[in-house]
Amino acid sequence: MSTERIPGINPTAKPSGNGCAGCSTGDGPGWWFHLRRCAECGEIGCCDSSPAQHASKHASEAGHPFLTSFEPGEDWFWDTRTEEFYDGGPELAAPAAHPAEQPTPGPEDAVPADWQQLLH
Template identity: 70%
Template sequence: MANYQIPGIDPSAAPSGDGCAECLGGDGQGWWLHLRRCAACGHIGCCDSSPAQHATKHARAAGHPFLTSFEPGEDWFWNLETGEYYEGPPLPPPTSHPADQPTPGPRGQVPANWQDLLH
């Protein structure tokens, strides 16, 4: 196993939950298209196609340059500062939202016209 040491990625940072922390907390429309994980602190936020775009807002406000997917089967890292994909170290599980959580999600919160509301 490679020994990755990339500034801005903390391989010990556990995810903050199963869904976007802000959407679930009542900030925004309360639903998301896809989820992203902050590679520095584990914060789970919604992607830039989602109405509220919480993941990027968090990363920029916190000065955390890397996001990674929190979707099943995806393992990429994105550097907001450079606009480039990276390979990074394994992060603590879970590495995605629960398989039974729908996309978009969360269940029961997604409006019927959700496609019209994407960025």
């Protein structure tokens, strides 16, 4: 990806928090597998393997096409419209990932014992 302004990516938008905004407000089962960040507004949502799939729902409903990982050590973007993967992209406002000490899946106190059977 180029470093010039890309429609759908706002490098100044800060992450909405350290966990999935939807799961944290009681929409769905309340836990996630991996986290994704909306590159336009910064909303943190759970990945498509998670039961609630909040990140993709947000992208579709808000018309914000680009998601990026919010996992430590990952630097990629996904265009939800074209299903194109980009290895790297523009630097977004910090932080780039949830805290390294935060467990995956999470949050720790909400993950059921059979979580692996509940993934998509």
